[in-house]
Structure formats: C-alpha cells, structure tokens
Amino acid sequence: MNLASAPEPSAPPRRPRVVVVGAGPAGLTVANILRAASVDCVVLETESREFIEQRPRAGFIEEWAVRALQQRGLADRLLTHAQTHGACEFRWAGERHRFAYGELSGDRHFVYPQPLLVTDLVRAYADRAGGDIRFGVRDVELHGIDTDRPAVSYTDPATDERVRVDCAAIAGCDGARGVTRTYLGTERATTARHDYGIGWLALLAEAPPSSDCVVFGIHPRGFAAHMARSPEVTRYYLECPPGDDPENWSHERVWSELHTRLAAAGTPPLTEGRLIEKRVLDMHNYVVEPMSYGRLYLAGDAAHLAAPIAAKGMNLALHDALLLGDALAAYCAQGDGSDLSGYSEACLPRVWQYQEFSQWLSELLHGTSSGDPFKAGTAGARLRRILRSPAAAAAFAELYIGKGVGN
Ligand code: FAD
Numbered sequence: 001m002n003l004a005s006a007p008e009p010s011a012p013p014r015r016p017r018v019v020v021v022g023a024g025p026a027g028l029t030v031a032n033i034l035r036a037a038s039v040d041c042v043v044l045e046t047e048s049r050e051f052i053e054q055r056p057r058a059g060f061i062e063e064w065a066v067r068a069l070q071q072r073g074l075a076d077r078l079l080t081h082a083q084t085h086g087a088c089e090f091r092w093a094g095e096r097h098r099f100a101y102g103e104l105s106g107d108r109h110f111v112y113p114q115p116l117l118v119t120d121l122v123r124a125y126a127d128r129a130g131g132d133i134r135f136g137v138r139d140v141e142l143h144g145i146d147t148d149r150p151a152v153s154y155t156d157p158a159t160d161e162r163v164r165v166d167c168a169a170i171a172g173c174d175g176a177r178g179v180t181r182t183y184l185g186t187e188r189a190t191t192a193r194h195d196y197g198i199g200w201l202a203l204l205a206e207a208p209p210s211s212d213c214v215v216f217g218i219h220p221r222g223f224a225a226h227m228a229r230s231p232e233v234t235r236y237y238l239e240c241p242p243g244d245d246p247e248n249w250s251h252e253r254v255w256s257e258l259h260t261r262l263a264a265a266g267t268p269p270l271t272e273g274r275l276i277e278k279r280v281l282d283m284h285n286y287v288v289e290p291m292s293y294g295r296l297y298l299a300g301d302a303a304h305l306a307a308p309i310a311a312k313g314m315n316l317a318l319h320d321a322l323l324l325g326d327a328l329a330a331y332c333a334q335g336d337g338s339d340l341s342g343y344s345e346a347c348l349p350r351v352w353q354y355q356e357f358s359q360w361l362s363e364l365l366h367g368t369s370s371g372d373p374f375k376a377g378t379a380g381a382r383l384r385r386i387l388r389s390p391a392a393a394a395a396f397a398e399l400y401i402g403k404g405v406g407n
Helices: 025-036 063-071 076-081 101-105 114-128 251-261 313-334 343-369 373-388 390-401
Strands: 017-021 040-045 060-062 083-085 088-092 095-099 109-111 132-135 138-143 151-155 162-166 169-172 190-206 214-218 224-228 234-240 274-289 296-298
Touching: 017 025, 017 151, 017 162, 017 313, 025 040, 025 114, 025 169, 025 313, 060 063, 060 313, 063 076, 063 109, 063 313, 076 114, 088 373, 095 373, 095 390, 101 390, 114 132, 169 313, 190 343, 214 343, 224 251, 234 251, 251 274, 274 343, 296 313, 313 343, 343 373, 343 390, 373 390
Parallel strands: 017 040, 017 169, 040 132, 088 214, 169 296
Antiparallel strands: 060 109, 083 109, 088 095, 138 151, 151 162, 190 234, 190 274, 214 224, 224 234
C-alpha cells in the first residue's frame, strides 16, 4: 500500500474502465462479461498464460453455473467435453452406499478440469474478444479505493517500470494468496475463519477413474476420496496430519492407504498410476465480510475460501463473478450503481450456505477417524439419516449440487 511510490495519476480515462486483478475463474468471468458489454477492462495476472492454463485444481462444476456460462456463450467446449455426474458413493464399514443426488435434485455436476475452463475463458476474452490481459505483472498495488478515481499500479515484467492504470472500479479476483483483500483491513471488514485441524494429501494420478462417480471413503485410518478428472487422470485425497510433508507419502504408501480406505464389498480394485501431483492442503475456510469497500469489489477465493471438502470453491467464485460482472457492466454503461452497492449482500447468502454445508460434510467424513467416539457416533448417525430418510436425502442433494440455496 505504498502510495508514495505510485506513479502520478495520468489523465482520467475517457470511458469508465475496470481493472480486474487475477486471471482465475472469477477474474476471467468478470472480464468476459465486461468485454461482452463493451466495457473497457484490463486484467492483471502475476503468472504466465501457460502456467494458469495448466494449474490443476477443481473439476466439479454445478449445473446452475454451467447454464449461466452457457447463456453468455462461455461453455461451448465445456458442454461438448464434460462428463456429467449425478451420483456419489459413500464407502463405510466395508459397505458401499450409492447416493443419486441428480435424481433427487434434478441437477448434475459437470466434470471439467479447472485448467480447461481457464483456457476457454482466456481464449474467449483475449483471443476472440481482443481483451487486454497482462501476464507476469509484479508488486500490484491499489490506490484511492475510497475515491471515485481509484487506480492499480504494477511493475511491468518487460521494462521493470511501474505502470499505473486509472479506473472506475477494481475487481479483486486474486485468490487466497492475493493482495487485494489486504486493502480492506480489519477496520473495513471482518474475516471469519474456521480451521478443520486436519490436512488432506491432494493427489493427481495418471490413471483412469476407478468408479463412475465421486467416492467418499469413511475409514478409521482417515478419510479418502476418489474424483474423476478426465478419462486419463483421477484426483484422490487422503486425510493426513496438518502440515505433513508430501515426501512422507511414497507411491507405495499412497496406493496402499487408498486401497484400504476406499475398500468395500463388491467394489473393483482401484486402477493405480503415476502420481503427477502430491501436495498437502491445510484445511480451513474463511469469509471476508463485507466483500467490498469503496470502489474495490472482491470475488472468489479473494473473498472466501472453502476447503475442497464439498467441491464448492470454484462454484462460489463463478457465482460472485456473474453477479459482479453484471453489476459493473450496468454501472459502467448506464451509471446504474444499484446492483454494485448490493453486491456483497447478494453474494453472502450462498457463501454462508456453502460454508455451513462444507463444515457439516466435513464432520460426517472425518468423525470416524477423529479418535473421538462421540464424533464417530454422530457422524454415523448423520450418514444413516441421509441414506434412510427421503427428506434428509433431498436436503443433502440440494446442498451438494447447490440448488435453491441462494438465500
Ligand atoms: P484463483 O483460481 O486462485 O485465481 C486467482 C488468480 O490471481 C491466480 O491466477 C493467481 O495467479 C492470481 N494472482 C494472485 N495474486 C495476484 C496479484 N497480487 N496480482 C495479480 N494476480 C494475482 N472448487 C470447486 O468448486 N470444485 C472442486 O472440485 C474443487 N477442487 C479443488 C481441489 C484443490 C486441490 C484445490 C486447491 C481447490 C479446489 N477447488 C475446487 C477450489 C477452486 O480451485 C478455487 O475456489 C478457485 O480456483 C477460485 O477461483 P478464483 O478465480 O477466485 O481464484
């Protein structure tokens, strides 16, 4: 926040311009909406294009989000290539229990790796619509966010010079490790945080999926999960101590634990493969409230993080981005700031519903391995309830697929 080092303000832009900080799913969706509305927009990204188009993360997109992207012409390749899933399976006490949330809710997940979505969104914005996106920028700083002439400055990687972009508004879409959130400070926003006290070893295996759906393995040795990504690649998770070193997990140990924790009567053995990603996630969630101050509007992981327990993070990022893109477009095109002033309030109900669901599901998935017989008992009761009560099953299905949870 070193205002002294910022270059002097240049002449005010002739038309309202938005600076989007961060080219993840949130920032690129905002940028595409602005571009389609002919709003002047600059996207700033610290990494290279090659890097963001290959960074593996999410893979499950909820149907409402896919339909919203489709309406904006941003889902052509997704709809052609994604598989859809409408069921998941709980493996518990040696038994498998299939749960058909698609039949109950009417909606499905689209299995489409995040790097493919990012690639599509960059192509649509930069290559097809000629949008301005600057990769490899360094030391991004915001200026005057509580004025009507905010700006963003950064160091240009080619010249090493500071560049300043004046604008009408800033979309802070720079993820959990970005800088825009810090400009809200403790006096302008509160950050609510929940630590799960567990780690997940996140793995990508060069192996075809071993099931046609997401598999949750609830086991005394620790939780495990199987999630398809593509016909060649599968994501797996293993519960581990927080802060564990991925090097503690050899190829043999990983596959031995996965076989044990995902075992159930009548299931085929897992197909093993080379591990191409192995990292430990310290599982925590946070929510920044409100999600805006002055002319800075946060979206996606910059505003709230949901550990990947219920596959919610990218979906929430898209939800924010759709609302923010439309609100900024209306503001820049017609000067109508009514949606912009209500932006944070419009996003937060879904954010909190997803946070609550992630915490609830976490207790169900990790109780058995907690070492606490009370937590194990209540986790078992929770699972039996959604497997046996139609009303509980319907409520679970809606939350899992994100239907009817906007308020
Ligand atoms: P990001 O994708 O983090 O994008 C932020 C961008 O900003 C990045 O490109 C970053 O390089 C850039 N940036 C950072 N700092 C700066 C700066 N100072 N200036 C400029 N640019 C900057 N979610 C789901 O919905 N479903 C899933 O199945 C799922 N699985 C997951 C699995 C794993 C292992 C992980 C880690 C996450 C998973 N998530 C999932 C969460 C999901 O990946 C995130 O919620 C999503 O990436 C958020 O998008 P975003 O655009 O807000 O942030």
